[in-house]
Amino acid sequence: KNEVEQSPQNLTAQEGEFITINCSYSVGISALHWLQQHPGGGIVSLFMLSSGKKKHGRLIATINIQEKHSSLHITASHPRDSAVYICAASMVSGGGADGLTFGKGTHLIIQP
Amino acid sequence: EAQVTQNPRYLITVTGKKLTVTCSQNMNHEYMSWYRQDPGLGLRQIYYSMNVEVTDKGDVPEGYKVSRKEKRNFPLILESPSPNQTSLYFCASKKRLWFYYGYTFGSGTRLTVV
Numbered sequence: 465k466n467e468v469e470q471s472p473q474n475l476t477a478q479e480g481e482f483i484t485i486n487c488s489y490s491v492g493i494s495a496l497h498w499l500q501q502h503p504g505g506g507i508v509s510l511f512m513l514s515s516g517k518k519k520h521g522r523l524i525a526t527i528n529i530q531e532k533h534s535s536l537h538i539t540a541s542h543p544r545d546s547a548v549y550i551c552a553a554s555m556v557s558g559g560g561a562d563g564l565t566f567g568k569g570t571h572l573i574i575q576p
Numbered sequence: 577e578a579q580v581t582q583n584p585r586y587l588i589t590v591t592g593k594k595l596t597v598t599c600s601q602n603m604n605h606e607y608m609s610w611y612r613q614d615p616g617l618g619l620r621q622i623y624y625s626m627n628v629e630v631t632d633k634g635d636v637p638e639g640y641k642v643s644r645k646e647k648r649n650f651p652l653i654l655e656s657p658s659p660n661q662t663s664l665y666f667c668a669s670k671k672r673l674w675f676y677y678g679y680t681f682g683s684g685t686r687l688t689v690v
Contacts (some may be wrong), residue, residue: 496679504684547658550619563634564609564679565664566619 466491466553470567478575483538485570487551488531494535495554496527497564502547510536512554541574547571578603582590582667582682589657589689597652597685599667601682608650609634611643612663613684619666625650657689 467490487496498510505574511518511525513534518525522541527534527550550571555563580601592612601608611625611634621634625644639661641653650669654661666684 499679499681504685507668507681507684509680512678546673550618560624564619564621564626566611568618569618 465566466509466555467494467565468551468565468569470551470554472570473568474571474573476573476575479542481574483541483545483570483572483574485536485551487534487536487567488568489534489553489565490532491555492529492532493553493555496525497552497554498525498534499534499550499552500547501550501569507550510549538572543574543576546573560568578668578680580667580682581678582665582685584685585683587688589687591658591689592603592656595654595657595687597654597665597667597687599650599652599682600648601680602619602648602668603669603680604647604667605671606647610645610650610652611666611668612636612661613666614663622665631684646656646675647657659689661687662689663687 469488471486495512495514497512500508500510513527522539524537548571550569551567552564583598606627610622611617611626613646620636623642625631626645631642638665644650665685668679670679
């Protein structure tokens with residue numbers, strides 16, 4: 465079974481700072497997902513990547529398959545980025561089942 | 577609007593009283609799944625379904641049932657709820673096997689069993 469570890473667990477930063485959240489996993493995967501969960505609970509899928517790098521606005525996600533590691537970066541952080549960020553490893557089994565194993569999340573607070 | 581709809585959003589019930597949490601998606605997705613989220617434990621998969629009439633257990637299936645009679649609906653059934661099933665529940669869907677597509681999550685159901 466895959467183990468997914470995230471760091472840091474909690475992060476408080478000032479508005480405008482560059483933010484990095486890290487995710488490592490123990491076995492090979494088919495894809496790595498980054499999710500965002502705002503207070504109030506709803507979950508939004510930010511990225512799904514199996515190699516390289518993806519960018520959407522101020523968010524950048526990278527993955528290194530050899531090192532089994534992914535990072536989520538936020539440039540020019542803003543208080544509205546305050547949320548819990550969750551990484552999840554996707555593994556497609558021989559039967560086609562696509563199970564998600566989740567990290568415990570990083571609670572990010574951006575102060576004005 | 578493409579979405580996954582869960583109902584109810586909040587539910588307080590008593591131990592042993594059967595309940596159903598509904599999940600419906602309008603994106604013609606084959607794959608649907610249920611998760612529970614608990615403090616300190618994160619999200620864990622309860623059950624998933626790869627298509628109509630095809631369901632299988634996730635990591636924490638005990639005490640839950642599911643059915644997939646139609647492609648759009650994937651209800652979660654608690655036959656005899658217990659306090660340890662107090663949790664935040666999420667339904668999600670995606671295109672089956674195409675793992676290049678991301679998941680769409682419902683808004684969550686906060687269940688309290690007293």
